[in-house]
């Protein structure tokens with residue numbers, strides 16, 4: 001099934017009006033076909049997206065600009081019972097006439113199966129950390145790689161880490177006036193770090 005329509009712009013800088021021509025649009029379709037389509041795990045009936053410039057003012061688009069060809073891509077696949085979406089910054093490589101991800105990591109579509117797997121892994125790690133912290137468990141193994149985890153406990157904080165760096169959980173033992181504990185919880189998923197400061201926001205991505 002071919003990719004659905006992509007809305008380009010609106011653009012403001014003169015540079016982008018000239019840049020976004022038929023060859024540019026073909027290059028984007030090629031890029032998405034190679035990078036995204038193989039990641040779709042379930043049938044979809046519709047797809048589409050948009051592309052806007054990250055720096056869309058003429059003062060950012062001079063001949064030596066490193067950011068004038070950086071774009072924000074949003075793309076979605078609609079399934080019968082849900083949508084798989086990606087929002088990511090990509091770059092147009094003018095000499096090659098091709099796109100590439102910003103930062104070098106391949107595009108990663110957070111599909112339903114991946115999201116379910118992430119929830120399962122994160123929930124398992126969180127439950128293990130709580131058991132270790134409350135003393136219900138003395139030791140544990142990382143659900144991702146199977147190595148024994150390291151715990152560190154002090155009067156002020158508690159941390160659990162995987163020796164292979166699959167996750168890092170570290171929280172203050174104190175709860176602030178809003179009922180929130182300061183700390184962080186990161187999980188590495190296919191080379192990317194997911195997570196943020198507070199566990200309650202963890203899955204919002």
Ligand SMILES: [Zn+2]
Pocket residue numbers: 142143144145146147162163164165166167
């Ligand atoms: Zn591990």
